Every structure is written in C-alpha cells, then in structure tokens.
Amino acid sequence: MTRTQRLFALAALVLLAIVPFFVTDSYTRHVFIVAFIYATVAVNWDLSLGLGGLFNFGHVAFFGIGVYTAAILTTALDVSPWIAIPAGGITAAIAALIIALPVAKLQGIYVVLVTFAFGQLCLQIVLSQGDLTGGAEGLVRLPYLTIGDYKFIRDFKFAYYYLALAILAVSVIVLLLIAQSPFGKSLRAVRDNPDYAASRGISVARQRVLVLVASSVMTGVVGGFYAIYLRVASPEVFGFSIATLVVSMVLIGGAGSIIGPAIAALALTFATEAMAGVRGMEEARFIIVAVAMIVVLQVAPGGVVDIFGRLLGSGRKT
Amino acid sequence: MSRLLDVSGIHAGYGTVPVLHGIDIHLDKGEAVGLFGPNGHGKSTLLRTISGLLRPSRGTVTFDGQDITTAKPSAIVAAGLIHAQQSNTLFGDMGVEETLELSAFSPRARDGWKDRLAEVHTLFPRLAERRRQKAKTLSGGERQMLSIGCALMCAPRLLILDEPTLGLSPRLKGELCAAIAEIAKKGVPLIVVEQDVEFLLTLTDRLYLVEQGEVAREIDGSNAPDHQEIMDMYFGEGAH
Amino acid sequence: MDGVLIPTLVSGLLLGSLYALMASGLSLIWTTLGVFNFAHGALMTLGAYIAWTVTEQLGLGLAAGFVAGIGAAVIAGVVIELLLVRPFYGSRNMMLITVMTTLAASTIIERGISVIWGPRLKQLPRVIDGQVNILGAPVSAHETLIIVLAPAVLLALWWYTGRTRSGRSLRAVGQNQDSAALIGIDVPRTFSLAFGLSAALAGVTGVLLGSIRFITPGLGADPLVNAMIVVIFGGLGSLGATAGAAYVIGMMEALLVLWLGLYWTPSVLFVALIAVLVFRPNGLFGKVSA
Numbered sequence: 001m002t003r004t005q006r007l008f009a010l011a012a013l014v015l016l017a018i019v020p021f022f023v024t025d026s027y028t029r030h031v032f033i034v035a036f037i038y039a040t041v042a043v044n045w046d047l048s049l050g051l052g053g054l055f056n057f058g059h060v061a062f063f064g065i066g067v068y069t070a071a072i073l074t075t076a077l078d079v080s081p082w083i084a085i086p087a088g089g090i091t092a093a094i095a096a097l098i099i100a101l102p103v104a105k106l107q108g109i110y111v112v113l114v115t116f117a118f119g120q121l122c123l124q125i126v127l128s129q130g131d132l133t134g135g136a137e138g139l140v141r142l143p144y145l146t147i148g149d150y151k152f153i154r155d156f157k158f159a160y161y162y163l164a165l166a167i168l169a170v171s172v173i174v175l176l177l178i179a180q181s182p183f184g185k186s187l188r189a190v191r192d193n194p195d196y197a198a199s200r201g202i203s204v205a206r207q208r209v210l211v212l213v214a215s216s217v218m219t220g221v222v223g224g225f226y227a228i229y230l231r232v233a234s235p236e237v238f239g240f241s242i243a244t245l246v247v248s249m250v251l252i253g254g255a256g257s258i259i260g261p262a263i264a265a266l267a268l269t270f271a272t273e274a275m276a277g278v279r280g281m282e283e284a285r286f287i288i289v290a291v292a293m294i295v296v297l298q299v300a301p302g303g304v305v306d307i308f309g310r311l312l313g314s315g316r317k318t
Numbered sequence: 319m320s321r322l323l324d325v326s327g328i329h330a331g332y333g334t335v336p337v338l339h340g341i342d343i344h345l346d347k348g349e350a351v352g353l354f355g356p357n358g359h360g361k362s363t364l365l366r367t368i369s370g371l372l373r374p375s376r377g378t379v380t381f382d383g384q385d386i387t388t389a390k391p392s393a394i395v396a397a398g399l400i401h402a403q404q405s406n407t408l409f410g411d412m413g414v415e416e417t418l419e420l421s422a423f424s425p426r427a428r429d430g431w432k433d434r435l436a437e438v439h440t441l442f443p444r445l446a447e448r449r450r451q452k453a454k455t456l457s458g459g460e461r462q463m464l465s466i467g468c469a470l471m472c473a474p475r476l477l478i479l480d481e482p483t484l485g486l487s488p489r490l491k492g493e494l495c496a497a498i499a500e501i502a503k504k505g506v507p508l509i510v511v512e513q514d515v516e517f518l519l520t521l522t523d524r525l526y527l528v529e530q531g532e533v534a535r536e537i538d539g540s541n542a543p544d545h546q547e548i549m550d551m552y553f554g555e556g557a558h
Numbered sequence: 559m560d561g562v563l564i565p566t567l568v569s570g571l572l573l574g575s576l577y578a579l580m581a582s583g584l585s586l587i588w589t590t591l592g593v594f595n596f597a598h599g600a601l602m603t604l605g606a607y608i609a610w611t612v613t614e615q616l617g618l619g620l621a622a623g624f625v626a627g628i629g630a631a632v633i634a635g636v637v638i639e640l641l642l643v644r645p646f647y648g649s650r651n652m653m654l655i656t657v658m659t660t661l662a663a664s665t666i667i668e669r670g671i672s673v674i675w676g677p678r679l680k681q682l683p684r685v686i687d688g689q690v691n692i693l694g695a696p697v698s699a700h701e702t703l704i705i706v707l708a709p710a711v712l713l714a715l716w717w718y719t720g721r722t723r724s725g726r727s728l729r730a731v732g733q734n735q736d737s738a739a740l741i742g743i744d745v746p747r748t749f750s751l752a753f754g755l756s757a758a759l760a761g762v763t764g765v766l767l768g769s770i771r772f773i774t775p776g777l778g779a780d781p782l783v784n785a786m787i788v789v790i791f792g793g794l795g796s797l798g799a800t801a802g803a804a805y806v807i808g809m810m811e812a813l814l815v816l817w818l819g820l821y822w823t824p825s826v827l828f829v830a831l832i833a834v835l836v837f838r839p840n841g842l843f844g845k846v847s848a
C-alpha cells in the first residue's frame with residue numbers, strides 16, 4: 001500500500017460520498033448499494049485469501065450467516081434491525097472460530113475442501129431447519145430500518161446508500177490498517193515463504209484463527225445489512241454462484257491488494273446489473289464473469305490492479 | 319564413423335537463470351563417453367535438455383540423424399534415447415516388478431520385454447528378490463538398480479546414466495560399476511556422469527569435463543590424465 | 559424394526575454407491591495431476607441433460623442416451639483439462655488457480671445448461687422398471703441396479719489402474735512426472751486421459767441419478783458436496799479409502815435420517831465433520847496430505 005494508493009482510496013471515498021447528489025434515481029442507487037455490499041464481502045475475503053494466503057472457500061458462508069442471523073432475529077424474535085445487523089457480525093465470528101479449529105491444522109487442498117463443505121453444510125442446515133429459516137423459500141418481509149419516524153426506504157434509498165458506503169469504508173480502512181500492522185506483515189511473510197514461520201517461531205495456526213475471525217466480522221455485518229435492506233433472506237446466498245462472483249471480484253481486482261477487489265466489485269456489479277437488464281442475459285452474465293475470471297488468471301495472474309500498477313510503472317503491489 | 323548423438327551449442331537454464339552456455343558434445347555409434355566435473359555446474363541440466371525435460375533456448379540436439387531438440391520426452395524415449403536420472407526415486411507406491419514391466423512402455427520396448435526383464439534380473443538378482451516391494455521402501459543402492467533396470471527395460475539405443483553410484487557404500491558402488499561395465503560390454507552406447515574419473519576412464523572411450531555450463535576439456539586415450547591432474551581439475555588448478 | 563431397517567440399509571448403500579462413483583472420479587484426477595475438479599458435479603449434470611435429450615427429445619432410447627451422456631461428459635472433461643488446467647501446469651499456485659478455474663467452469667456449464675434447457679424439471683426413464691425383493695422388503699429394481707453397478711465400476715477402475723498399461727501410467731504420472739516421461743509416458747496426454755476417465759465416472763453417475771431425481775441445472779451440486787465430504791474423511795490419495803469412506807458416509811446419512819429425521823441430519827453431520835477434523839485432522843481413514 002503506497003501513499004498514492006492511500007490518496008486514491010480517499011479520493012474514491014469522497015467521490016462515492018457525493019454520488020447521491022448527482023444520482024437521484026432509486027435504481028442506480030440500488031446498484032451502488034449492492035456493489036458496496038459485494039465489495040465489503042470481497043475485501044474481507046481478500047484478507048484471508050489474498051493477504052493471509054489461506055485457501056478459504058467458505059467466506060461467503062459468513063455472509064449468509066449474517067443474512068440469516070438478522071432475518072431470524074427480526075422475524076422470530078422481533079429484535080430491532082439495528083441490533084440484528086451487528087448481531088450478524090457476532091454469529092459470523094463464532095462460525096469463523098468453529099471452522100478455524102480444524103482449518104488451523106489442515107494443509108493445501110483440504111483447507112479448500114473443508115471450508116467449501118462448511119458453506120454447503122450451512123446451506124443444508126438452512127434448508128432443513130425450515131421452521132426457523134423458511135427452508136427453500138427463505139424469509140420475507142423483514143422489517144426495514146428506521147430512525148424515529150424516518151424510514152430508510154424513503155428519499156430513493158438515500159440513507160441506505162450512506163450506511164452501505166460506511167460499512168464498506170470501515171472495512172477497507174480496518175483492512176488497510178491490518179495490512180500495514182506487524183500482524184499483516186507477518187501474514188504476508190508467511191504466505192510468501194512458509195519456512196519463515198518456522199524460523200521465526202510464528203504460529204501459523206494462531207494466525208489462521210485470527211485471520212478467519214477478523215475477516216468474518218464485517219462480512220457478517222454486511223450480510224445482516226443485506227437481509228434488512230432487501231427485506232428477504234434466501235438460501236441462494238450460500239450457493240456456488242455468489243461464491244464464484246465474489247471470488248472473481250477478488251481475483252480480477254488482484255488478490256492481496258484490498259483496494260483492487262473493491263474496485264472490481266463495483267465494476268462487476270454494475271456490469272452484471274447492466275447485463276441483467278438485457279433480455280436473454282440473465283443467466284449468460286454469470287458465464288461472462290466466469291470467463292473474465294479465467295482470462296484474467298491466464299493473462300494477468302496478479303489481477304487488473306497489477307496491470308495498472310505495471311502501466312503506471314509503480315512496480316508490484318504490496 | 320557416424321554420429322549417434324550430436325549436441326551443439328546448447329544454452330539452457332531454469333526460468334531466467336541460465337545454466338548452460340553453449341555446450342557441444344557428441345557420441346559415435348558403439349561408443350561410451352563420460353561426463354565429470356564439480357557439482358552444480360550443469361551436467362544434469364545438460365542431460366535433462368537432451369532427454370527433452372528442458373527446452374534449450376539455443377542449440378540443437380540430433381539423435382541418430384533426427385533433430386530431437388523440440389521433441390517431447392515420450393517421443394525421444396520411443397526413439398531409444400533413455401535417461402536414468404540422478405537420484406531417481408521412480409514411483410514410490412509401485413512395486414519393483416510392476417515398475418519394470420511398465421518401463422517397457424513405448425511400442426518398441428514392448429517387443430521382447432520378457433527377455434529383457436530376465437536380463438535385468440540376471441544383472442541385478444536383488445530386484446528379482448524384491449519383486450513386490452514398493453519403490454519407496456528400497457535402499458539407495460536397490461533404488462539405483464531399479465532405475466538402471468527401468469532404463470534397460472526401455473530398450474535403449476543410447477543409455478544415459480546420471481551419477482549411478484552417488485551416495486553408495488564402496489561395496490555397493492563396486493557392484494553397480496560392475497553391472498554398468500557389463501551393460502557396456504553388451505554394446506549399448508553409454509553416456510555416464512560420474513565423480514569417479516578413474517572408473518570412467520576404464521569404462522569409456524572419451525571424457526568431457528563440464529565446468530560452469532561449458533565443456534572445459536575433452537579427454538581421450540591420447541591425453542589421459544594421471545591421478546594428480548584429475549585432482550587439480552576438481553580443485554580448480556588445472557582448468558582456467 | 560425390520561420394516562424400516564432393510565429400506566434404510568438399501569438407501570445407505572444407494573447413497574454410498576453414488577458418493578463412491580463421484581468421489582473416485584475426484585480422487586483419480588487428484589492423484590494423477592494434483593488438481594481438484596470443482597466442475598465434477600457440473601459434468602455429471604451435463605451427462606444427465608444430454609442423456610435426456612437423446613433419450614426423450616430425439617427418442618433414440620435409453621441406451622443411446624447413456625452413451626451420449628457419458629460421451630458428452632468425457633468431451634467436456636477433456637476440454638476443461640485442455641483450456642482451464644493445462645495452461646497452469648508448473649505454476650507455483652497451480653492447485654489454487656485450478657480450484658478457481660474449475661469453479662468457473664462449473665458456473666459456465668450450469669448456467670449454460672439453464673440457458674439451453676430452461677428451468678423445467680426433466681427426468682430420465684428407469685433402466686429397469688418394477689421392484690425386486692430383498693430379504694422380504696420391496697426395493698426398486700433401478701436402485702438395486704445402481705447398488706450392484708457401482709462396486710462393479712469401482713472394481714473395474716481398480717483393476718484398470720493396477721493391471722493395465724495405461725492405468726498404470728496414470729499412477730506413474732501421479733507419483734513422478736519426470737520419471738514417467740523418461741520411460742516414454744506422454745505426460746500431458748495422460749492428464750487428458752485422467753480428466754476424460756473421471757468425467758466418464760461423473761457422466762455415469764449423472765445418467766443413473768437422472769432417473770431417480772429430477773434433472774435440474776443444480777443436479778450435481780449436492781453429490782459434489784457429499785463427495786467432497788467423502789474425500790475429506792477418506793483422503794484423496796487412494797481409491798480404496800475413498801470408496802470405503804463413501805459407503806460409511808452414505809450409511810451414516812441413511813441411519814441418521816432414520817433415527818433423527820431429515821430435520822436434524824445435516825446439522826449432526828456438520829458437527830460430526832468438525833469434531834472428526836478437530837480430533838483426527840488426518841481424516842477417518844486416509845492420510846491427509848497436500
């Protein structure tokens with residue numbers, strides 16, 4: 001993370017903050033909000049996958065757990081959405097801790113398999129516990145956010161926009177701080193040279209637990225926000241499609257760069273939303289994203305950020 | 319005499335690191351040659367380039383009149399150029415007999431594989447005793463025997479052995495040297511890499527000293543060195 | 559108890575058979591080239607759809623459908639190897655990159671299927687209609703066929719990799735690529751062979767499953783996940799351990815459904831998975847190594 005990159009991130013934040021003054025229609029703002037949500041999931045995933053080099057393929061499950069935590073709390077227990085959203089972060093962190101127990105000791109492909117299976121088992125549980133989760137239909141008509149009498153859905157989602165942006169901004173800032181902290185540095189060192197851990201007496205298991213938990217919190221929170229914002233919780237959030245979409249954001253943006261996945265998330269969300277409007281593209285857009293990911297892996301394994309970095313002559317990232 | 323193998327001007331390396339800087343060696347039909355030189359100077363890299371595991375960046379390899387510079391390893395083996403790697407661990411979970419059978423893989427090697435298996439067993443009776451044992455449980459010497467045995471099963475028209483006695487006890491080393499001499503006697507053309515130059519001198523017609531990715535010296539009957547000269551070559555006084 | 563025990567055992571054997579067919583295909587690719595194929599479930603789905611089209615739409619009969627379904631899976635598997643796996647051989651992160659590319663392939667195939675065949679449910683006819691009597695309990699003949707066929711296929715695979723030249727070459731390439739190349743094995747061609755064979759196993763599973771479940775674009779997702787759980791427990795390294803784990807998990811699932819009902823089975827399986835991994839990080843049977 002160079003000074004220029006930090007300035008760039010700040011400029012982007014300011015720019016995004018003034019967008020609602022120019023973009024006033026509800027649909028475009030909705031796409032921005034969804035993009036911020038995906039971006040939050042992507043940058044947090046980048047902490048474990050990119051910075052930590054941990055082959056975690058269950059990250060989207062943390063998101064789904066946040067979604068269902070908020071949905072169940074607000075429907076079954078009548079909890080206020082303001083509490084249900086952060087509660088998503090807590091349950092996601094607990095889930096991360098549970099999955100970290102086995103993952104801390106596993107190697108290579110088995111990390112991929114166990115984390116992936118974890119996500120799929122979450123899906124199975126949601127499907128089977130129909131009384132609580134609504135099964136395959138999911139939960140609908142969740143309460144929306146209000147402050148006093150002010151309803152967030154009013155003013156063309158003005159308030160939702162800023163809340164989503166705030167969640168993303170907090171995530172990015174925290175992750176950038178982590179990346180520059182001694183912890184972040186030792187993460188990268190161990191990722192690039194596993195022998196380093198042994199020679200420095202670093203506990204890889206402890207690192208993995210911390211990384212998984214740290215990456216899960218904001219992911220769970222944004223999951224809770226997603227549920228409250230859309231007012232539905234559907235088991236699709238655990239599916240292959242969202243996982244592939246978000247992982248392609250991380251890879252196309254450039255794993256390990258934090259900012260890259262955020263940019264890619266914005267670009268890809270707008271691209272897929274635009275394609276969703278075209279007849280016959282509803283399914284094909286996922287194919288296009290998947291192909292784009294494969295192409296990026298072939299021509300620029302460092303992601304698109306890497307290409308810009310090379311074009312600008314600023315050397316390699318991180 | 320006609321050339322069986324002609325390696326000319328080979329440049330090769332790993333990634334961006336060059337190891338070989340223009341190597342020329344050749345071998346006539348019916349001949350045996352030796353390669354020696356300090357560790358890490360590119361002998362194995364040269365052999366990997368000849369057998370197609372590495373692509374040279376420059377230069378050509380011709381085997382029996384055919385340009386094999388860019389041929390696939392499997393095609394090179396099918397043509398009869400067989401390379402037994404240095405410290406070859408082979409297939410850890412496969413049995414000895416199974417490995418030998420499989421090694422007669424190319425169509426040319428299929429013909430008469432049973433006879434060749436019998437020959438291998440005569441040459442290395444220990445492999446016959448350990449038919450069912452897995453390769454990963456073999457001792458270093460046995461593994462070396464299996465490696466050479468596999469190479470023989472490939473029906474070599476040129477056999478390349480990379481340090482076949484590396485790390486073996488003197489007794490085992492003697493056994494293997496005798497077996498290699500036996501193979502040479504049968505008329506199989508050989509390229510052998512060895513640290514033991516005196517053994518190479520008894521086995522082969524010519525020697526190449528490989529240093530820093532180049533042929534530093536070629537030795538044949540007319541200019542055979544004595545023991546002191548060999549020591550000098552290893553310890554850097556002789557060449558350059 | 560008798561009334562439910564036999565059907566439960568049969569259902570356990572059936573699940574075990576399906577998981578074993580799927581998981582052995584995954585294990586075959588893994589042991590040969592160190593790639594985990596996330597598109598394995600999608601290949602299975604593709605096989606089922608092609609079989610349905612040939613059988614029902616073209617009316618060419620089930621036998622032709624089977625052949626076409628398996629053939630389509632094989633072709634798709636080889637194409638995946640050529641386009642999405644081969645460019646990354648030797649790359650430092652090959653295992654991870656190929657997880658991503660095969661995941662992308664699964665998305666492409668699944669969504670492609672939706673585009674081509676639409677969302678309507680489809681089903682293949684059964685190979686054999688009617689029921690057979692097993693120890694006094696009626697069991698569908700088609701399911702019995704699967705239960706008999708799966709071990710036969712696994713045995714054939716075991717014989718192939720152990721006794722034939724090309725089967726042995728798969729194992730050789732998996733254990734030492736350079737040494738395999740130096741005895742004349744064409745390593746890249748062997749990779750394609752592994753993918754093709756594995757895809758054939760996925761295709762077989764697809765056409766067999768296509769007549770007991772509805773065929774949807776997501777048909778393969780569930781079996782893939784279950785096969786993954788199987789290889790987590792059994793390891794990816796050996797066919798025997800993989801098949802053993804498949805039957806244990808299938809049986810366990812059937813018994814859990816009998817005792818606890820569908821409602822709790824996934825949760826209990828989940829807890830069992832975590833517990834086993836925490837206390838036996840090497841899996842139940844296999845040696846877990848990367």
Ligand SMILES: Nc1ncnc2c1ncn2[C@@H]1O[C@H](COP(=O)(O)OP(=O)(O)O)[C@@H](O)[C@H]1O
Pocket residue numbers: 332337356357358359360361362363364
């Ligand atoms: N797989 C490899 N990757 C990178 N460098 C290698 C590899 N194998 C050998 N080298 C390097 O190539 C050089 C020559 O090695 P080698 O051909 O094995 O020498 P020799 O056989 O003469 O001992 C050495 O500097 C060695 O470190």
Ligand SMILES: [Mg+2]
Pocket residue numbers: 358361362363404480481
């Ligand atoms: Mg060497």
